Amino acid sequence: MNIIVLTKVVPDIERVKFDAVRGVVDRSSAPQEINPFDLNAIEEAVRLKERHGGRITAISMGPSDVEQTLKDTIARGVDEAILLTDKKFAGSDTLATSYALSQAIKSTGDFDIVICGEKTVDGDTGQVGGEVSEWLGIPYLPYTSKLNYEDGKFKARVELENIIYEVEASPPLLVSVTKDINTPRLPGFREKLNARKTQVKKMDAKGIEADEGRLGFNGSPTWVYKIEVPEEGQRDCKIYKDPESGLKEIMIMLESRDLI
Amino acid sequence: MTANDKREILVFAEQRRGRVHPVTIELLGKAIELSNRLPLMVSSVLLGRDAEGEAQELIYYGSKKVYLFEDSSLYNYDPILYKTNIVALAKEINPYAILFGSTHIGRSLAPRVAASLRTGLTADCTNLSIDEDGAFIQIRPAFTGNILAHIKTKTSPSMSTVRYKVMQRAKRDEKREGTIVKMTPLPNAPSWEVIDERVIEGINxxxxxxxxxxxxxxxxxxxxxxxxxxxxxxxxxxxxxxxxxxxxxxxxxxxxxxxxxxxxxxxxxxxxxxxxxxxxxxxxxxxxxxxxxxxxxxxxxxxxxxxxxxxxxxxxxxxxxxxxxx
Structure with missing residues (x-):
């Protein structure tokens, strides 16, 4: 089974700082990591390979300095990691990103399944997977919390909030998985060591035979023209240092608002 | 100017098991507000089965036009079948903007529609407005909520998914009039076959x-x-x-x-x-x-x-x- 995993190297979102003056995330302010949601996608790919054999290719787009971090995907069981890196990709929104990724997927030849995480922690759009499926013209199984392959078909659980579908679909297709689908295993010491010795394959705009008008700033229909630091929402809080009197006031408030 | 001259602001009316999701009513509330800033006609698109009653409700909530696609294959959500029909409609009416609820359905369907139309899509907006030049402004929290990004779209239509429980609901008024436009669903290979479907009683x-x-x-x-x-x-x-x-x-x-x-x-x-x-x-x-x-x-x-x-x-x-x- 030919499996492709889409992954992104992101800054540790809990620690990264925002440069309000330049209006950009200051990526140097925090260490890099594989987008946490992608770890579930990688794990699911590894599970499919364990059961059905095959090969896993991870595809990522980003600046060349994410190369080392990307090797973490290999330590986790990916056979080959591809990094799309080219100045022409800079400034891509989700449409341009999904176009570049879909071109890269096409360049790898036939595949059975593309797996991605639900979203990235930095962009937080959750749009790229769906857009890639459209560029490729293949079915898209979103919010998937269970995945199996039997008799030439994928069987999946698609969660639409309170409605759960058990579906069957034929390859090739694209699946975005939720965090509930599995618990990613930690890579072992030996795997980490071996991964360090491997090479990440780099591809540029030419290598994926991209229409350059669809890449980067030029290929991105959306643009952020203003950043605002929200200040609204602050209230005049009545503070009680003595719990008894605080609780008494809360009870009065609950009654006056018909909450009890 | 007649209603026919106005560009449309199209709301995707998401239905689940035959009932329109409440985020749709919030989208209509916002669309009505925006249609006062720029001469826009508020319309919606509904895909389902035996859905005329719900289409009429959308008119009571402020849709001037409801594009209704009815077929048993559209009762359950299917990204490809839904996309195919919405894309065809969008190409026909060339709307100013298309709004989706930021539900799992909206957030998985809108990317397919946007990529097919080769247009921009902004995720999970918490506010929408129109500036003096008539440009559509999409506002979304970014960077874990520390900042608000104001986003414009160079292509047409602008497309957004909008967070549930953020916009004001439209008011229902049975005196409102509108047209239900019956559309012929286009065939396409479905995304999947639904083997089983269930509703879970989770907390909401x-x-x-x-x-x-x-x-x-x-x-x-x-x-x-x-x-x-x-x-x-x-x-x-x-x-x-x-x-x-x-x-x-x-x-x-x-x-x-x-x-x-x-x-x-x-x-x-x-x-x-x-x-x-x-x-x-x-x-x-x-x-x-x-x-x-x-x-x-x-x-x-x-x-x-x-x-x-x-x-x-x-x-x-x-x-x-x-x-x-x-």
Whole structure:
């Protein structure tokens, strides 16, 4: 089974700082990591390979300095990691990103399944997977919390909030998985060591035979023209240092608002 | 100018098991407001089966036109079948903008439509407006809620998914008139075959009137039981900040915040929650916010209406007792 995993190297979102003056995330302010949601996608790919054999290719787009971090995907069981890196990709929104990724997927030849995480922690759009499926013209199984392959078909659980579908679909297709689908295993010491010795394959705009008008700033229909630091929402809080009197006031408030 | 000359602002009317999702009514509320800033006609697109009754409701809620695609294959959500018909409609009417609810259906369907139309899509907007030049402005929290990004789209139509429980609902008025335009669904190979379908009775945080939330001030997963008891006495449900969800102490459906649910209940009680920007982004529009925290410098107090500085393990049991005694 030919499996492709889409992954992104992101800054540790809990620690990264925002440069309000330049209006950009200051990526140097925090260490890099594989987008946490992608770890579930990688794990699911590894599970499919364990059961059905095959090969896993991870595809990522980003600046060349994410190369080392990307090797973490290999330590986790990916056979080959591809990094799309080219100045022409800079400034891509989700449409341009999904176009570049879909071109890269096409360049790898036939595949059975593309797996991605639900979203990235930095962009937080959750749009790229769906857009890639459209560029490729293949079915898209979103919010998937269970995945199996039997008799030439994928069987999946698609969660639409309170409605759960058990579906069957034929390859090739694209699946975005939720965090509930599995618990990613930690890579072992030996795997980490071996991964360090491997090479990440780099591809540029030419290598994926991209229409350059669809890449980067030029290929991105959306643009952020203003950043605002929200200040609204602050209230005049009545503070009680003595719990008894605080609780008494809360009870009065609950009654006056018909909450009890 | 007649209605026919106006560009349309098209709302995707999401239906689940034959009923229109309430986020649709919020989208109509926003679309009506925008149609006063620029001469736009509010329309909606509904895909389903025997859905004429719901289409009429959309007119009562302010749609001037409802494009109705009816077929048994459209009763369940199918990304490819839905996309095919919406794309065909968009190419025909060339709308100014298309709005989707930021539900799992909206957030998986809109990317397919946008990529097919080769147009821009902005995720999970919390506000929309139109500037002096008639450009569509999409506002969304970014960077875990620390900033608001204002986004424009160079291509047409502009497309957005819009967060549930953020916009004002449209008012229902049976005197409103509009047209139901019956469309012929286009065939396409479906995305999947639905073998089984079920509805789960989970908690529904966005619709709750009272939410009692726990944060890092909780010491053990079991202590959510204490919050649950308090929530029950107030007819509410339990919420959580992100760290405890990440720890696996409570399910994601309970998570309040930028990467969880946006809520605006009548009463929000934050227990042992410091008030990170990411949490505040999800609850600061609540009608009444009560904070209980032992740290007087916790940011949550600046966003609350009432606050008690103290130990939740002392205060919450006392509050439970007071409520029980009533």
């Amino acid at each position: 945080l966005p619709d709750a009137e009272v939410i009692v939330s726990g944060g890092r001030g909780l010491k053990r997963a079991e202590d959510f039981k204490m919050l649950e008891e308090l929530a029950k006495l107030l007819g509410g449900v339990v919420g959580s900040s992100r760290p405890l969800v990440d720890e696996g102490w409570i399910g994601k459906e309970h998570q309040v915040g930028f990467s969880g649910n946006t809520v605006k209940p009548k009463l929000y009680i934050a227990c042992g929650i410091s008030g990170s920007p990411q949490h505040l982004a999800g609850m600061r529009d609540s009608e009444m916010i009560v904070a209980i925290n032992s740290d007087p410098s916790a940011p949550i107090f600046r966003y609350a209406d009432m606050g008690i500085i103290g130990d939740i393990y002392e205060i919450i049991p006392k509050m439970i007792e007071k409520l029980k005694r009533r």
